[in-house]
Amino acid sequence: MAAGDQPDLLTGQGAAAQLDHHVSVADHQRRQCRVIGVLSLNERGRAVLDVFRPKSSPLHDRDHPARRETTVINFDNASKIFGEGDHRTAAVDDLTIEIPTGKITVFVGPSGCGKTTSLRMINRMIEPTSGTVLIDGVDTRSIDAPKLRRGIGYVIQNAGLFPHRTVLDNIATVPVLDGQSRKAARAVAAELLERVGLPGEMGRRYPAQLSGGQQQRVGVARALAADPPVMLMDEPFSAVDPVVRAQLQDEFTRLQAELGKTIVFVTHDIDEAVKLGDAIAVFAVGGRLAQYATPAEVLSHPADDFVADFVGRDRGYRALSFTVAGNLPVRDEPILRMGSSADPSLIPPDAAAGEPYWVLVVDDGRQARGWVDARRVTGGRSLDLEDLVLGGSLVGPLSSLRTALDAALSSPSGRGVAIDADGRVTGTVEARDVLNAIERARVAQGVLDGADQRAAGAPAGDADQAAAAVPS
Numbered sequence: 001m002a003a004g005d006q007p008d009l010l011t012g013q014g015a016a017a018q019l020d021h022h023v024s025v026a027d028h029q030r031r032q033c034r035v036i037g038v039l040s041l042n043e044r045g046r047a048v049l050d051v052f053r054p055k056s057s058p059l060h061d062r063d064h065p066a067r068r069e070t071t072v073i074n075f076d077n078a079s080k081i082f083g084e085g086d087h088r089t090a091a092v093d094d095l096t097i098e099i100p101t102g103k104i105t106v107f108v109g110p111s112g113c114g115k116t117t118s119l120r121m122i123n124r125m126i127e128p129t130s131g132t133v134l135i136d137g138v139d140t141r142s143i144d145a146p147k148l149r150r151g152i153g154y155v156i157q158n159a160g161l162f163p164h165r166t167v168l169d170n171i172a173t174v175p176v177l178d179g180q181s182r183k184a185a186r187a188v189a190a191e192l193l194e195r196v197g198l199p200g201e202m203g204r205r206y207p208a209q210l211s212g213g214q215q216q217r218v219g220v221a222r223a224l225a226a227d228p229p230v231m232l233m234d235e236p237f238s239a240v241d242p243v244v245r246a247q248l249q250d251e252f253t254r255l256q257a258e259l260g261k262t263i264v265f266v267t268h269d270i271d272e273a274v275k276l277g278d279a280i281a282v283f284a285v286g287g288r289l290a291q292y293a294t295p296a297e298v299l300s301h302p303a304d305d306f307v308a309d310f311v312g313r314d315r316g317y318r319a320l321s322f323t324v325a326g327n328l329p330v331r332d333e334p335i336l337r338m339g340s341s342a343d344p345s346l347i348p349p350d351a352a353a354g355e356p357y358w359v360l361v362v363d364d365g366r367q368a369r370g371w372v373d374a375r376r377v378t379g380g381r382s383l384d385l386e387d388l389v390l391g392g393s394l395v396g397p398l399s400s401l402r403t404a405l406d407a408a409l410s411s412p413s414g415r416g417v418a419i420d421a422d423g424r425v426t427g428t429v430e431a432r433d434v435l436n437a438i439e440r441a442r443v444a445q446g447v448l449d450g451a452d453q454r455a456a457g458a459p460a461g462d463a464d465q466a467a468a469a470v471p472s
Helices: 115-122 145-150 167-171 173-177 182-195 200-204 212-224 242-259 270-276 295-300 305-311 315-322 401-410 431-457 460-467
Strands: 021-027 032-041 047-051 073-082 089-099 104-108 130-135 152-156 230-234 262-267 279-284 288-293 335-337 358-362 368-373 415-419 425-430
Touching: 073 115, 089 115, 089 288, 104 115, 104 270, 115 130, 115 230, 115 262, 115 279, 145 152, 152 212, 167 173, 167 182, 167 200, 167 212, 173 182, 182 200, 182 212, 212 230, 212 242, 242 270, 262 270, 270 295, 270 315, 279 295, 279 305, 288 295, 288 305, 295 305, 295 315, 305 315, 315 401, 358 425, 401 415, 401 425, 401 431, 425 431
Parallel strands: 104 262, 104 279, 152 230, 230 262, 335 358
Antiparallel strands: 021 032, 032 047, 073 089, 073 130, 279 288, 358 368, 415 425
């Protein structure tokens, strides 16, 4: 080989073959090589190394619509038609809606109503046939689609994790695409694991080694990894069992209280929509927006027969979720501590003969463990878990009337367990007291609704008079 064709130390090839070769350097800590740039020859025949530099990320671009502090999403007469001619089908029909910043807006409806299609038009996974989708007034079609998507978190059903990557590397996907080093991205991923309630050691596992609920938590963490102000969530909790689903919903509510993202959440479950949503958009088959309102408004004043049927005949019970139980009478309740002995002598002389006599059992921290029928306990024997019948909901200081009623109805004694902010038992509430509170709330709401109607129809000078009809 000629002197000018000495083999390159990196490629082992002659100079003539070195044009545009990727150049790697050893990374001894990771025991691998990483590409740092491209080696080429300039006009004078000199080698020039063009070092790769991270591209400016849309997540750090102040002008990127999805990075502004007040991120409002608007659908302006947006429609999506599939097929042509006689086979045209409207998936979304002339949708006009504003999704407010920092809130959870839930798209809910039966299968085939266009809720997922509408969600996917936001990040341009699906393009509208007509109309526009805007983020802070900017038409999303004016933004490069990959750039737009990297500025928006996306969580789907079954998590959609990469099976060949560890949990940490799954979470770190978007930050690495945006130019962060793997070390920095993995550090963020480790923090997010804890934030979504998973131990740090799970970061080394692969998705197949996780339960369904754990995979969904990782999916949420991945969507949060690049700190997007907008998150799209397409039925993220529908593939897990009811217990895990309730846990994920509670965890998600806690996260949103901390982070304040603008979230569009798709579900077919009206209970999930009511629990999570600040606003609910109810879609009818054919992509028609049937109602857009707060959960309380959807339950109490359905816009039409379709909405009334969809939210269900028990919508009055669901609506109790929006009324705090408040000052319910809390009655003193005899208690037994776990491990103590119980016998029929606990039963007062005036107790109804032949019926169970339920006694509340607490642990050393005065937290409820369950109920025991004093008639069925052998004298002198210590209580254990097998003796207990578990109750249902617990009534805390901020619990709703729905929770309070459920606590009373699901308890074997007919008395719901009341607790303080630290979970310690303070007494019990009875179903009749909850029902009385429900009636008072119903009457008060009727007065408020009447005042609102009178104020809406009254001249400006009469508004104070209409409001005066509402008791303080």
